[in-house]
Amino acid sequence: MARRLSVVDVERCVDCLLCALACARRFGEGGLARSAIAVRSAGGVERGFVVVVCRACSDPPCLAACPVGAVEKARVGVKVLADRCIGCRACVAACPIGAVAWDEERGKPVICVHCGLCATFCPHGVLALEEVGGG
Amino acid sequence: MDRLLPRVLFVDLTRYRFWVEERPELFRDRLGGTGVGIELLWERCPAGTDPLAPENPIIFAVGPLSSLFPLASKTVAMFKSPHTRNLGESHCGGRTALALRLAGYGALVIEGRSDVPVYLAIHGDKVYFRDSRALWGLSSSATVGRILREVEPGSGYRTILRIGRAGESRVSYANVIAETYRHFGRLGLGAAFGSKGLKAVVISGKGSIPVAQVGRYQKLYRALHDKAVRSELMRKYHDLGTAQNVGPLNEIGALPVRNLQAGRYDEEPAFTGERLAQGYLGRRLACTGCPVACIHLAALREPHPIEPYFYKTTFVSYDHEPLYALGTMLGMEDAEGVLKLIDAVEHAGLDAITCGVVLAWATEAFHRGLLSERDTGGLAPGWGDAATYVEMARRIAARRGELYDLLAQGVDAAATRYGGAEFALAFGGNEMAGYHTGPGAYLTYLSGARHSHLDSAGYAVDQEALAQGRSLTPEELARALFQEEARRQVLASLVVCFFARGLYDPETVAQCLEALGSEWDAASLARLGEDILRRKHAFKVREGFSLGALRIPGRVAETPTPHGTVDPDWLRQALAAMSRLLHGEPS
Numbered sequence: 060m061a062r063r064l065s066v067v068d069v070e071r072c073v074d075c076l077l078c079a080l081a082c083a084r085r086f087g088e089g090g091l092a093r094s095a096i097a098v099r100s101a102g103g104v105e106r107g108f109v110v111v112v113c114r115a116c117s118d119p120p121c122l123a124a125c126p127v128g129a130v131e132k133a134r135v136g137v138k139v140l141a142d143r144c145i146g147c148r149a150c151v152a153a154c155p156i157g158a159v160a161w162d163e164e165r166g167k168p169v170i171c172v173h174c175g176l177c178a179t180f181c182p183h184g185v186l187a188l189e190e191v192g193g194g
Numbered sequence: 195m196d197r198l199l200p201r202v203l204f205v206d207l208t209r210y211r212f213w214v215e216e217r218p219e220l221f222r223d224r225l226g227g228t229g230v231g232i233e234l235l236w237e238r239c240p241a242g243t244d245p246l247a248p249e250n251p252i253i254f255a256v257g258p259l260s261s262l263f264p265l266a267s268k269t270v271a272m273f274k275s276p277h278t279r280n281l282g283e284s285h286c287g288g289r290t291a292l293a294l295r296l297a298g299y300g301a302l303v304i305e306g307r308s309d310v311p312v313y314l315a316i317h318g319d320k321v322y323f324r325d326s327r328a329l330w331g332l333s334s335s336a337t338v339g340r341i342l343r344e345v346e347p348g349s350g351y352r353t354i355l356r357i358g359r360a361g362e363s364r365v366s367y368a369n370v371i372a373e374t375y376r377h378f379g380r381l382g383l384g385a386a387f388g389s390k391g392l393k394a395v396v397i398s399g400k401g402s403i404p405v406a407q408v409g410r411y412q413k414l415y416r417a418l419h420d421k422a423v424r425s426e427l428m429r430k431y432h433d434l435g436t437a438q439n440v441g442p443l444n445e446i447g448a449l450p451v452r453n454l455q456a457g458r459y460d461e462e463p464a465f466t467g468e469r470l471a472q473g474y475l476g477r478r479l480a481c482t483g484c485p486v487a488c489i490h491l492a493a494l495r496e497p498h499p500i501e502p503y504f505y506k507t508t509f510v511s512y513d514h515e516p517l518y519a520l521g522t523m524l525g526m527e528d529a530e531g532v533l534k535l536i537d538a539v540e541h542a543g544l545d546a547i548t549c550g551v552v553l554a555w556a557t558e559a560f561h562r563g564l565l566s567e568r569d570t571g572g573l574a575p576g577w578g579d580a581a582t583y584v585e586m587a588r589r590i591a592a593r594r595g596e597l598y599d600l601l602a603q604g605v606d607a608a609a610t611r612y613g614g615a616e617f618a619l620a621f622g623g624n625e626m627a628g629y630h631t632g633p634g635a636y637l638t639y640l641s642g643a644r645h646s647h648l649d650s651a652g653y654a655v656d657q658e659a660l661a662q663g664r665s666l667t668p669e670e671l672a673r674a675l676f677q678e679e680a681r682r683q684v685l686a687s688l689v690v691c692f693f694a695r696g697l698y699d700p701e702t703v704a705q706c707l708e709a710l711g712s713e714w715d716a717a718s719l720a721r722l723g724e725d726i727l728r729r730k731h732a733f734k735v736r737e738g739f740s741l742g743a744l745r746i747p748g749r750v751a752e753t754p755t756p757h758g759t760v761d762p763d764w765l766r767q768a769l770a771a772m773s774r775l776l777h778g779e780p781s
Contacts, residue, residue: 073487075480076292077419080261084415087408089262090296091351091400099350103340104374104479105491105509164402182423182485 061135062188063115063173064096071183072108074098078177078186085176092164095171110185113137113158113171121170124153135173135191144168199226199258199300202234205314205321207390208248208306212321214299221300222712226257228283229687229726230301231272232733235281238303241736245276245382246364246389248307255301257689258710260291262403262411264418265694267291267481270686276382276389277366277548277604278623280737281730283644284383287481287489288376290353290397291689297399306390313356313394315346318401326393330362334541335371338394348398356394357384358543360591364388365602367548367625368591371540375479375489375511379545380646381624406711414702414709422697423485431693432478434467435490436514439628440522441466446660446756448631448653450518452525452577453554453617454749457630457756465517465529473529476509484691494533510537518628519550524557525577538584542591548604549590551625553583555605556597559614569597569612606745616748621645622739629653632660632757636765637675640744641772643730648692650679660756668764672771676781680723687726724781731776741773 082094096112115136122130122137129144130137146166151159160169178186200218205211217230224230231253238251252273259266269290275282294302297318304314308323311330315322329338335358342354353372360368361384368384369377378384387393405411422428430438440463443449447457462469476493480486491509498504510533520539521532539549557575559565567574571589575582589598600608605625609618619626621639627647629635634652642649652675659665666674681700682692688706690698698706700716707714714722746762775781 073478073480073489074482075484075487076482077264077485080483083402084412086402087412088405089403091292092402094400097350100343103343105477107477163400180419182428183487 061191062175063135063191064112064171064175064178065187065189066110066112066185067187067189068185069108069110072098072110072185073183074100074104074108075182077180077182078110081177081180085174093162093169095160095169096177097160111156111158113173114156115173115191120153120155121150121159121168124149130170133172137170138172139168139170141167199256199295201299202301202303203299203316203321205302205304206306207304207308207312207323207392210308210323217300221258224726225684225687225722226260226300227255227268227270227687227689228272228683228730229722230257231255231270231283232726232729234301234303235272235274236729236733238305239274243274245274245279245282245386248305248390250274250386250389252304252383252386252390253301254290254294255689256291256295257687258712259688259690259706260295261483262405262710263415263483263690263706264422265484265486265691265697266688267484267691268686268689269294270689271370271378271383273383273386274737276364276385278381278645280734280739281643282381282383282386283730284378284380285686285689286370286372286376286378287484287691288353288372289351289482290355290372292482293348293351293353293397293399295399295403296351296401297397298401302397304390304392304395308391311391311393313342313392313396316395316397317348318399329393331359333359335543336374336541339371339374342394342396346396346398348396351400352396352398354394354396357387358541358591360543360602361385361388362393363591363593363602365544365591365593366604367545368543369545371543375491376481377545380547381644382545384543405709407709410705410709414706418697418702419485422694425696427693427696428486431486431488434471435488435512437465437467437470437490437512437517439467439514440517441468443629443631444522447754448629448656448756449522450619450626450628450630451522453523453558454619454630454753455558457753459522463522464527465512465521465532470512470529474533481691486693488693492533494530494537508537511540512536515628516546516550519547520583522628523550523554524583526580527578531578531580535580535583535587539587542587544587544591547627548625549587551619552590552601552605552608553586555608555614555618556586556601558617559608559612562614564612564614565597571595571597615745619747619749621746622744630753630755631656632755633760633765633768634659634671634675636746636750636760637671637768637772640746640765641672641675641741641769642679643727643734648682650675650682656755656757665757668768669771672768672775673781676727676772676775680720680727680781683723683726684719687722728776728778741769741776744769
């Protein structure tokens with residue numbers, strides 16, 4: 060069964076960024092350059108947080124916006140073909156929730172692949188992989 | 195590319211210039227954080243510099259583990275202290291370490307003085323000097339943060355450091371606030387900012403950090419993460435925060451009450467960790483990279499003073515230290531009063547610990563007739579009177595009148611003018627923290643490089659000895675605290691939160707560094723720790739400090755600790771032993 064990453068309990072988020080740092084470690088590096096998940100405060104940390112990550116749309120606007128076919132449908136969500144991508148940022152502009160991150164160092168988009176690594180490092184139950192029901 | 199952080203960003207506020215220097219040997223030999231910070235302070239701060247002069251450098255440094263390993267969440271600030279006039283060193287969590295490192299720097303050095311108020315915006319390679327005349331004089335440090343959040347980019351990967359009114363008016367213990375609820379609290383970094391016309395520093399960065407041995411790094415990270423989330427520390431400090439210490443310290447009579455006239459309340463205080471969590475806890479927060487999330491915010495809901503049927507909700511960060519200093523030390527009875535006072539002190543940008551001890555001294559001096567209502571400007575400070583303390587904190591931040599101008603320089607300055615030195619609770623010029631556990635706590639306050647309870651945590655040695663029913667000789671205590679403080683120099687150079695000291699034993703640290711391509715072993719790390727500590731002590735000695743000349747307030751020997759009454763002569767023997775260790779006797 061295909062599973063996608065989901066923000067299940069944002070109230071428990073403490074802004075530790077362990078998710079975003081875990082995402083970058085997929086590539087064997089530290090930092091945030093290639094992190095596909097972002098956390099920011101909802102207007103001051105006392106008001107809580109917004110966790111921004113790809114929702115694995117069934118009809119993804121990022122894919123529709125790409126002029127060179129560098130965004131492909133994957134089993135869950137999309138896949139970026141980095142060698143085809145011309146770095147125009149059309150996908151970034153197209154995503155209505157801002158879930159297409161930008162890798163400034165390489166000039167390419169970063170989109171969640173729903174591997175769930177971030178959820179395994181979230182100590183507070185904010186993130187989880189959920190089964191995709193019927194697309 | 196960040197290969198163990200060799201880049202140092204220099205900013206000159208006098209000429210509005212900035213440049214980067216590569217210092218790979220410095221970071222190779224001294225790791226980062228406090229190890230690098232003290233070397234840069236030796237290089238950049240001439241002997242006898244006035245702490246409020248343009249020549250006093252403000253140094254921020256992170257370390258090789260910053261952002262790469264769990265709980266490597268702290269940034270070290272190093273400067274000459276406007277409060278003690280020797281070593282200024284303060285550590286802060288929040289997001290500063292991540293932002294500075296991912297902006298591409300191991301350290302940031304700010305020098306000079308701007309003749310118009312400015313704030314610095316550092317976004318990766320770009321550095322901007324921005325006019326802050328419209329921010330200068332705002333009554334609340336929180337408003338400064340609110341404005342900068344709106345006008346600066348980098349939400350989610352930036353830090354916003356700012357001062358309040360107290361920093362602008364150069365109160366010698368003004369703090370610098372990060373992310374609204376964290377602080378470079380002690381020794382007056384805020385006054386150094388104010389003296390440079392520097393209202394705030396915003397740093398954002400989201401670069402990558404390459405790792406030498408990827409497989410080993412991943413494995414180590416996971417092991418440390420698993421160990422951290424399963425630890426006792428995690429349960430204790432996630433649930434209740436550091437406020438969980440209030441109840442147990444009261445129980446054993448080690449909690450300073452009413453300017454240390456007592457060591458406990460007869461009944462449990464209304465603001466223990468448990469009671470605050472039940473009545474007020476509104477949110478938990480973490481520093482970047484920390485699973486523990488020890489930061490606890492109280493949601494204080496109060497009726498609006500004018501508008502009927504309307505309530506305002508204020509979030510107030512509470513920890514053990516402010517609950518002691520602005521709570522028990524001032525004889526506060528109700529939780530709401532303490533939270534309101536903490537909030538006022540935060541907005542003014544004062545160090546909570548020093549401010550509380552200063553207000554406690556003023557209250558006792560007023561009761562004893564050393565201060566009159568003419569001195570206090572018509573105020574009558576009394577134990578538990580939160581409203582009066584709020585007003586006094588405001589006047590201190592504004593330095594209004596002779597008394598408040600002196601209170602703005604700490605208890606030593608005030609006692610020199612008005613008397614009452616025997617109950618002026620500062621050690622080495624820095625006001626005491628919230629532990630009256632026994633001789634260990636006091637030896638730490640006296641001999642710690644920063645005169646901070648965290649330097650060598652003598653309070654923990656006291657509590658351990660109490661549990662084991664034994665007592666140490668002065669020499670044994672000095673040795674134990676020297677070794678602990680030396681060990682903490684390594685943690686503060688990596689830079690790892692001291693709460694994680696159980697996680698990062700020397701072998702683990704060596705493994706982490708090896709995965710990052712840096713060769714250390716337990717023995718070389720131990721040598722480095724001692725060396726850094728001695729370098730810090732030598733800086734203080736150059737600036738006129740002497741362990742032998744320290745004042746021990748009489749009050750300490752009057753109020754019994756759980757170890758009985760502390761004997762000043764015994765402490766002097768321990769100080770003599772510490773002095774020998776700091777001057778090179780093998781530990």
